Amino acid sequence: MKGFKMLLAFVVAFCLASPAYAHAAGKPSEEKTPVNLEHLNFLNEDVTIDGVDMLITHIYSEAPDYKWVDASGEGIACVDDVARAAVVYLNDYEENGNKDSLENAKKALNFVMHMQADDGEFYNFVNKDLSINTDGPTSKKSFDWWAARAMWAMGQGYGVFKKADPAYAAKLKDSFLLANQALQKKVNENYGEYKNVHGYRVPVWIGGFDAMSNALLGLAYFYEVEPLASVKNSMKKVGRGLDEFQYGSYTQYPYGAHLGWDGSPTLWHAWGSGQSFALAKAGRVLGEKKWVKSAQQEADQLFSHLLVTGMIKEMAPTMAKDEQIAYGVNMLTQGFAEVFKATKDPKYAQYAGLAASWFTGNNDANAVMYDSKTGRGYDGLNGVTGKVNWNSGAESTIEALMALQMVNSIPKAEKLLHAKTVKRHTAVVDEAEDFDTVLGMPETVTPESSWTGDASYSGKIVRLGDSDVISKKVTVDKSGLYLLSGALVREAGSAGKLDVQVDVRNVSFMKVLPSPDTNFLTLVNAEHPVYLSKGVHELKLKFKGEELLLDNVVLQPAVEYAMFKNEGKTMIFERDLLKGRNLLK
Incomplete structure (x- = not known):
């Protein structure tokens, strides 16, 4: 729930962003990026x-x-x-032996344990007087994101x-195992059961898959040092879910994504999607090769695609x-890095560095999103629009620090932290x-x-009737095979066919x-790849059926x-979708 509040604040802040300030703060730097805890320390208050x-x-902030x-x-x-601040401090202590960070981690964990209820669940917020907010929808006692x-x-x-x-570890153990009991209560209620959503088989014992990836991480960290049967049991159940x-492939939506919400097989959002991170970590700890393969699939298919397209908010x-x-x-960044640790394949370390280069200015705004001088x-x-929100709250600072900590600990990743994208050849969307x-x-039609309810239109939509034909001039910047797909509504009880014609040639169809249940928006592929030469082509679509919303x-x-530039050298990251192959050269 907190994530949605953050997004609302994000949108409001965009309206107030100052381009002049953005230019000054966004100046790129070629120096190695250190992990600076100064701003996080400033955000903290001892109580x-x-x-x-x-x-x-x-x-x-x-x-x-x-x-x-x-x-x-x-x-x-x-x-x-x-809790996330505690992780940053724990990482710093483990990497650098910083005793101040160990003390900060302890005080942060004291707060976390203070917020735990007797049944193992957690409250989330404290008020100004340090009393617990027990009533708020983003704070009520539950086993949700904060737990x-x-x-x-x-x-x-x-x-x-x-x-x-x-001695302190013993206290943490008691609280952790109490939380594990609450987790068990949550997952055991419907463990092994499924529901059908638009023809997809969805596990019902997890709920928020993105949120529960955090629990799996905690279980894996604990089990590494004390392999208790009760912890392993929870790992097996959460990891299975x-x-x-996870659905899709290199060519089929949603491209191997681990989806976050059991109400939609269409929506994937970037924030909080730690499933590959957690599955690779837990799979390595338990020897569950299937989980590592699952994480590797998302890394190879969706995450690698985003290295080519550039970062996104979501796809829906x-x-x-x-x-x-x-x-x-x-x-x-964490997903790639953990897959590297699980597989020992150095390409995933390189991918982690390329992903994290967003923080050093390799993004759509050409803005440095982590200031190593201030730690913001x-x-x-x-x-x-290229606008930047120059506020620097806890979540953004913590997540940036986590990414930098991980990348700086892996030489092959750190080497690509300052890479810059200079050219892309990737998907084009025609409304x-x-x-x-x-x-x-x-x-x-304007929706x-x-x-x-479980997906998002990208703008207006077009209602096509039987035998309606529409066309558009499209520009192709490189000759080759292309995959066509349509974002369209599959309606209950209604079937049809969308014929695809290029330059008066019938080339394929969708x-x-x-829909097996209710109407839903999804991405449907054309049946065959299409060869297109460089230049301008007429793309014509003809619908056969009762009605289609496109x-x-x-x-x-x-x-x-x-194509990336790094340390004066040029690299090309190439993805062959039909062969299912990625190559950084």
Whole structure:
């Protein structure tokens, strides 16, 4: 829930962004990027509750003075952020032996344990008087995002403090195992059961798959140092659910993505999508090769595609580049890095470095999104307008620091941290409303809302009737095979066919099957790849059936690539989708 609040704040902040300030703060740097904890330390406040020294992390920090800003109506600090701050400090202690970071981690973990209820679940926010917000929808006692993040912090903390402070580790263990009982209660209620959503088989015992990836991480960290049967049992159940909610391939939507919400087989969002990170880690710890393969699939198919297209906010099914945030970029970085650790294949370390280069200016705004001089991680950018949100809240700072910590610990990743994309050859989206009418009476429709209930329209849509024909001039920048697909609504009880013609040649068609339940927006591939020469072509679409709602058409090169400059050298990352092969050369 907190993520949606953050996105709302993000949109508001864009309206206030200052281009002059953005230019000054976004100047690229070629120097190695150090991990600077200064701003995170500033966001923290030492407090004492019930005689116990704790640390809270203030949620927002706004440009230009970067003072603390509270979350209106929620509180001044939350487990969501403090637990992640604890992870940053634990990482710093493990990497650098920093005793101050160990102490900060301990105080942060004290706060996390303070927010745990007797049944193992967690509250999230504290008010200004440090009382617990027990009523807010983003704070109520539950096993939700904040509980899962608490498990990650406590699980990793247990491994660190078992060596550094065994007595304190014992307290963490008790709280962790109590949380595990709450997790077991959650997953056991419907364990092994499935539901059918638009023809997809969806596990029902997880709920928020993205959120529960944090719990799996905590379980894996704990099990590494103390392999308890109860912890392994939870790992097996959560890992199974995350592994099974994955669909697609190199060419088939959603491209091997681990989806986050059990209500949609269409929506994937970057923020919080730590399933590959967690599955690779847990798979390595338990020897579950299937989980590692599952993480590797998403890394090879979706994540690698994003290295070519550039970062996105989400796909639902059209890729949206507007609200790019550190939390999304870090999930790609951590996923690649953990797959590297699990497979020992150095290409994934390189991919992690390329993903993290977003922070050093390799993004759609050409803005440095992590300032190594101040330690600020900035709150996001709009890849369409190029505007940057120069606020620097807890989440953005923490996620940036996590990404830098991981990349700096892997030489092959760190080497590519300052890479810059200089050319892309990738998918182009042509909106249906931009097509011209050739035959019939196609109707352009403005949806009441872009959100359908489980997916999102990219703009206006076109209603096609039987034998309606529309066309558009499209420009191809490189000769080769192309894959065509349409973002369209599959309707219950209604089937049809969308014929594809290029320059008066019938080249392929999209088979529009009826939905097995309710109407839903998805991406449907044309049956055959199409060869297109470089230049301008007329793309013509003819619908046969009762009715079709068409959102857009995607023209995807069968061989896509991105060209990078790094340390004076040029690299090309090439992806052959039909052969299922990626190559960085």
